Amino acid sequence: MTISLRGRLPLVAIASALVLASPLAAPVVAQTAPKAQAQVDPEMRLRRIEAELRAVQRKVFPDGVGKTFVPEITAGQTAPTLTGTPAAPAVSDLLARMDAVEGQLTRLTAQVEEGQNRAAKMEERLARLELAAAPPPVESEMQAAAAAPVASLTPAPKPAATAPAPKPAATTPATAKPATPSATRVAAVQAIEKPATADAGSDEYMYGFRLWEAKFYPEAQQQLQIFVDRYPKHNLTSHGRNLLGRAWLDDGKPGTAAQFFLQNYLADKKGARAPDSLLYLGVAMVRLKDTEKACGAFAELAATYPEEIAGRIKTQYDNARASVKCK
Known part of the structure; x- marks a missing residue:
């Protein structure tokens, strides 16, 4: 059919x-x-x-051969199976990576700008501190100190034996003849024993420290100046310069004291008493009623020695900082 x-x-x-x-x-x-x-x-x-x-x-096609279609997929051949999540287009991936790189570049630029700003502020504070090295009242204070009575610094076994006191290197020549110290003061100074150990530099410093501790400030100034001049590389030099400034500050000469404090900080910022010198530089400026320089000294101290103001000199720093109103 x-x-x-x-x-x-x-x-x-x-x-x-x-x-x-x-x-x-x-x-x-x-x-x-x-x-x-x-x-x-x-x-x-x-x-x-x-x-x-x-x-x-x-x-x-009931007639059979020649009227059929051969299937495109033959036995033994499997159809593909789609699995997983389609990957993001290459352009989208590239755009995402570019956004990430731009974000990192923006953050890096901000960090560089912040670093430059901090460096500029540090330089500005340092410039203000350097201006404090020569305050107006320094010269008159140094001249007055040179004319002040100074007892003998050389201890002798007999009270009557005195030696001429050496002139301090940091002071100007006296314009008037200094008054002779009283016999009582000479005897009190000579009663303070000078150490005699194998370390001559340490002996000079400790003698100056004992004079300062006994509140013989002019004598302490001269003795500590001798130590600083003779032993500029001693491991106690930072202590000596700082204590020399303290002797002038406690003697009521904040202008001269500021010179020694700033000198000690600039000469050796890693010195043992460099933070203390910055602290007392601020104190000296407060006493001179120079608020701007006092705040500059305190700001430099906080930026350079944060561990010190949080530990060893925290009480002194807090008290000094509270004595002045900084912007």
Whole structure:
């Protein structure tokens, strides 16, 4: 029995569409179907589709050979299965990386600008401190100190034995003849024992310290100046310069004291008493009623030696800082 194809063209078109669409539909179904369906064996699904296609071919082409379509997917060939999440486009990934690099560059630029700003402020504070090295009242104070009574610094076994006191290197020549110290003061100074150890530099410093501790400030100034001049590289030199400033400050000469404090800080910023000199430089400026320089000294101290003001000299710093109103 022969069946004409003239009246079956619509069926041929439908069958052709099924043949062409079936192998392409498999990946889509595999991609959108639920998780359980996506796990079905692709080989089994392909065989089922081919069986259904042969059934359709038998209906559409009952004459057999020559009227069928060969499937594009053959036995043994599996349909691709789409898994995972599609990767981001290359352009999107590149844009994200560029945004990250720009963010890092912005942060780095901000850090550099902050560092430059801090450096500028440090230089400004240092310049203000250097201006404090020559305050107006210094010269008159040094001249007055040179004319003040000074007892003998050389201890002698007999009270009557005195030696001429050496002139301090930091003072100007006296314009008037200094008054002779009283016998009582000479005796009191000579009663202070000068150490005699294997370290001559330490002996000179300790003698000056004992004079300062006994409140013989002019004598302490001269003795400490001797130590600083003779032993500029001694491990107690930072102590000596700082104590020399203290002797002038306690003697009521804040202008002269400020010179020695600033000199000690600038000469050796890592010295043992460099923080103390900055502290007392601020105190001297407060006594001179120079608020700007006092605040500059305290700010430099806080920026350079934060550990010191939080520990060893915290009480002195807090008291000195509270004595002046800084902006």
